[in-house]
Amino acid sequence: MNRGQVVVVGGGLAGVTAALRCAELGFEVRLLEARSRLGGATYSFVRGELVVDTGQHVFLRCYTAYRGLLRRLGVADSISMQPQFRVPVLSPVGRPAVLRRWNLPAPAHLAPSLLDYRMLTVAERARVARTALALRRLDPDDPALDDISLGQWLRQRGESPRAVDALWGLLAVAALNAEPGDASMALATKVFRTGVLDSTDSADIAIPQVPLGQLHGDAAHRALLAAGVDVRVRCKARTIHRSGTGFRIPVRDGVGDSVLTADSVVVAVPHRAAAPLVADLPVPGVAEWGRLSAAPIVNVHVLYDRPVTGLEMAAVLDSPLQWVFDRTAIAGATRGQYLAISLSAAQEHIHARTEDLHDLFVPALRQVFPHARDAQILDFFVTREPNATFRQAPGTAAIRPPARTPVPGLVLAGAWTATGWPDTTEGAVLSGTHAAEVVDLDQRSQRGVEVTA
Ligand SMILES: Cc1cc2nc3c(=O)[nH]c(=O)nc-3n(C[C@H](O)[C@H](O)[C@H](O)COP(=O)(O)OP(=O)(O)OC[C@H]3O[C@@H](n4cnc5c(N)ncnc54)[C@H](O)[C@@H]3O)c2cc1C
Known part of the structure; x- marks a missing residue:
């Protein structure tokens, strides 16, 4: 049964996930991607004999939504997951150390490694262990935590500058793309609790064993076509207008300008591209999105x-x-x-x-x-x-919008939206899944179908 037409704007991981899920739910789906390939921020190019990723990506065992997408794309075998979290830590001025987990119930799984971490003094190690226990009691959804930075919170706990650099920052800078003094404590809490402290195996690191263009872009294109999605690359949405109960979407592609129509639109582009697309529609908070910065x-x-x-x-x-x-x-x-x-x-x-x-x-x-x-x-x-x-600084939680907008059928997705996660592949996939659920629920309620979800 065709349940209506959905246009997904943006072929990154969020858009790919939303398009696949909408197709599975019985919608007729078109995916528009401005560039010549899918995969968004994750892509590769050829240089001599190398296939180069523009940015190294890693993920953790706790990225369950993203790992689900890899399975759906048929590429789950193309990653290598550590059997146990283990990171060699080198320094030009001292002997190497290792951060690793043990097969113990959380949070004891990290205790032997932290207490043995020779990049810190014995007193610093003991304090770090106490701070980790305190962090484990925080709620990442507590709005007060988004008012302060990870650096501020660690200082309040008495963590030394060395401990901030050599332990907390080592993990947080990579996970949040921000120095501790510039990283939201709410997002840091999410990273450290879900990613490290709450369960024994959550931090086990996975590394793609094929270039990202192959892992995401090529595999997604194949899966979308197999699911019946009309994939249009080099096709840029110029804006989105309301039209009756649906939408008109003027687009520009290799052929020229044309106008698409849809019952629902998933806007799965970065915030700086999303704001002009929805400028004609009553979406609250758009003027603030720019403050998410980059x-x-x-x-x-x-x-x-x-x-x-x-x-x-x-x-x-x-x-x-x-x-x-x-x-x-x-x-x-x-x-x-x-x-x-x-x-x-x-x-x-x-x-x-x-x-x-x-x-x-x-x-x-x-x-x-x-x-x-x-x-x-x-x-x-x-x-x-x-x-x-986006710049994952204090004050960003209130700016990140939910998937659902007040415009029925207009749905937001992307790693920058309110996923509860930092700007990661996991956040992108979660946002796409959630966007498809909202499309589904909106469409059911518009047609008077009983909604049980
Ligand atoms: C160098 C680098 C390293 C990273 N490392 C990690 C990592 O190790 N682990 C991790 O989890 N995350 C990492 N990330 C973050 C992760 O890649 C992103 O969070 C995720 O890919 C974002 O996906 P998205 O679908 O939300 O957005 P995007 O990937 O940005 O996709 C949006 C798409 O929309 C398209 N678009 C924009 N405007 C239009 C329009 N008008 N019409 C049609 N299409 C349009 C764009 O071309 C783009 O393809 C890294 C990112 C970078 C750049």
Whole structure:
């Protein structure tokens, strides 16, 4: 049964999820994507023999919605999940340490590792353990927590600057794309509770073993076509108008301008693109969306002529390096070793010249990987994502809108909407699933079908 026409605007993970779910619910679905490929913020390009991801992505075992999407796309086998959370932590000025979990009930699963974490003094380790227990009692939905930063809260707890840098910040900067002093305590609570503290295995890290373009974009395109979705790439929605009980959507594609109609529209684009699209419609709070702003991520890519480290992944302290990943096999390199340095909250690097980043990061890699001192660099390049996520600062919880708008049939999705999660692949997929549920419920109530959900 055709239950009506849905147009999904935006082919990132949120839009892909919403389109698939709406098709499964019996709607006739069109997905519009302005670019030439699906996958949104997650994409890859070819450089020489490498297939390069513009930004290293990792996820955690607790990303259940995202993992569900990977299964739905038939690519769940293309990721590698740690059997147990384990992060080597390197420093140019000291011996390496390891953060790992044990098979103990939470929160004891982390205690042995924290108490043994040699990047901190014994007193700092004991305080960190107490702070973790206090954090576990916080409610991420408490609005008061969104008034303060993670850095403020940690200072109030008496955490030392070293503990903030070497433990809390190590995880929070990567998860929230913000320094602790700029990260909402509400979102930090979500990350640390759901991601680390509440259950034994939630923090186990997963890394895609194929380029993101293949994992998300190509697989999504195949799954959408199989589900009967009309996928239109290089097709940009220009605005959205109300028309009777439905919508008119003027679009521009390779052929020219045309107008689509729909009973429901899911707007699954970033906030800066969503605001002009809904400008003609009575959606509350739109003027505030710009305050979500943006935070950059920079990846520095180095191809060596020989292996320089046996580590698949490492975090680095006391260095401009944050996290380093071995991408040799994933990118298809046939010689040497290809490392990607992932730099979150990268305001200081986003406008830096590639030569300057070379002069900063090549010596930094030599400091922590001694074999890099003798290795030749075959390629060095930088990818910059100025709008990688919204700026996940205090005060953002009240700005992020819910999926449902006061306009029946107009639904919002995207990792920036009110998902309860930070701007992540998990948030994007949750938002898409929720958007499809709202389309379904709205359509049932418009047609007078009894709603039991
Ligand atoms: C470098 C980088 C590293 C990251 N690392 C991680 C990580 O390790 N773990 C993690 O969980 N998350 C990470 N993220 C965040 C994660 O990628 C995003 O949260 C998620 O992909 C956002 O998905 P989305 O569908 O909400 O939005 P997007 O992916 O931004 O998709 C929106 C789509 O809408 C399209 N669009 C915009 N306007 C229009 C229009 N008018 N008409 C048609 N189409 C339009 C855009 O072209 C885009 O494809 C990272 C992001 C970046 C950039």
